Amino acid sequence: MAKDTHVPASITSADVARLAGVSRATVSFVLNDTQGHRVSANTRARVLDAAKQLGYVPHAAARSLRAGRSNLVLMPASISAVGRLVSDWVDDLHSELDRLGYTAVLHAGRFADPVDAARAWAELRPAAVVALDGDRFTAQAADLLTRAGVRGLLAFAAHPVEGVHTIGFDHTRIGATAAEHLIARGRTRIGVVMPQERGLGTLAEPRLAGAESVAARHPATVTPLELAYTRESALDLARRWPSLGLDAVFAYNDEYAALLLHAFQAEGIAVPDDVAIVGCDDLVLSALQQPALTTVRLELPSAARIAEAVHELVETGTAAPVPAVEAVLVPRQTS
Template identity: 50%
Template sequence: MSESSKSPQQPPPPVPTSADVARRAGVSRATVSYVLNNAEAVRISEPTRRKVREAAEELGYVPHAAARSLRAGHTRIVLLPTPHVPIGPLYSTFLNELQWALRRLDYTVVQYGSLGLSGDEAVRAWAELRPVAVISLGEITLTSHNVATLKRAGARAVITMGPVGVPGAHALVMDQQEVGARAAAHLVERGRRRIGVVVPREQGLELFSAPRLAGARSVAGAEVEVLPMAYAEESAAELAARWRGLGLDAVFAYNDEYAMLLMRALQDEGLRVPEEVAVIGADDLLVGRLLRPRLSTVRIEMPTGDHLASLVDYAVREPSEVTERHDLMAAEAVHREST
């Protein structure tokens, strides 16, 4: 009694294997494998084919992916380490698109949060899955040692997307500096000099915001002031309240969402946009056009998901030791009414 009552749940019934199918069809396991994979090299008579198929159907047999890829020696897994902060709408639709494009090429996308792990630990965890490719989005900056670990674990392509390349990996260099530079240049062109740059208070966005800031700084004729701000109405209001004391005539916000937030707060303070202060964001979100005045922005030419996916596919087919660098992401300022 103590035995039977110690656990109320009986063990689940075993999952049917190809051996079960074989038994039921009265053939060998090899035959089952040949039939179910439509092997052309081996000839199997039509009657047995039918028997096998029926048996598989009746048992509800589904092959075991892990066993299969163990045997095969490789997987079709593409690992996609995910940032834990929502990067923004532009990025997340891009990610979704990429995901689908990869799926279309018959890859399996595995998302992997790095959690609290250190870089090396995270990379080890990734390597355990034996992914055929890894696409790092830049939250974790890979060292060349990390790349080596992944390749040793069978990864045929390691692709980094970020502001800077990594030795040994395909680098999709997305130069965020360009974004800041275009924004600042646009403002300078329009006669502004003292430019505030809004930097998110939120953690995890430095990788994007820092280069954007640096880009703005690099523009001749612009005096840049750093303005930390959180993505919340109160933070924007607080910043707007002390605006007149700052002596600025323009502001470049991290992206359109921050820009919209701040612009609204500035207007509530009685400041006129663009007369007293010019506002420009980035990402060219649709909603930016709904405000009065319409928000000027920097449009970023992201690669399409399909494009990146086919690049991944290419890199997998033709792995190379050399560091290939692809410069992506052109940027251009879009003038609307807020500047």
């Protein structure tokens, strides 16, 4: 018996119009919430009910052509590497953008060249691009996106980027804040965790550099420590700890810090007597550890403020300045 290869035809606005007993133009006015066209409440309800019954979904590309622009806000997928704190903040940003009529999409491509990345983003013709890893953004990439019609370019970066609405986010300050605290507590031989998970190196390296810049001004040393986010890797480092001669560690973030804390305790290494630990992000789990983790809190601008800035850039080409991300030490028992 031959296999049925028939593919069902997709539902169109004409099908919705036929079921609702209205014109396709009326369906378009209702589903696109077109301003300036009056549609009675009864007609609107019939169109929405018909669309729901048929499972009709508007075509985003066609809608963008009619509107003259896209409603997509593209976010490079490198945001997945920045930790739970920022990931939760990004979830809030998605909600705020949705409230303003935008759809946030993640772009999973990985590119060595910023211009290649910009070219791939431009192919989707987004209304805006929001880059949390903005230090890789360049003026050339921004120019390419602008020429492609992308109106809103916003990036979190250590330094201003020409053609991009830049919000200060200097990861060297995170490492420097941790090192300053540890040295002030009398620690002079500081290890800095370098996570082995994919994508974290671009953030870990400037944090290491920040710690090194502080140590260079004091009788202190900094040693990079490779660590994977696994129990086995943490226990291996804990077992080698006595031979390393270190008295403190900045553990990249709270999750790695908690992992190391438990590994040290399993090996009989006392915290903070033998080794002081500092994490980052001030997650809920940091205060719940025994002893409670010292951490660096990142004071981020609100997701609502960033969404408003994106909207202003798309609508007018400019936006009000947004305060930089600040690194604030939260001292607890592990240091």
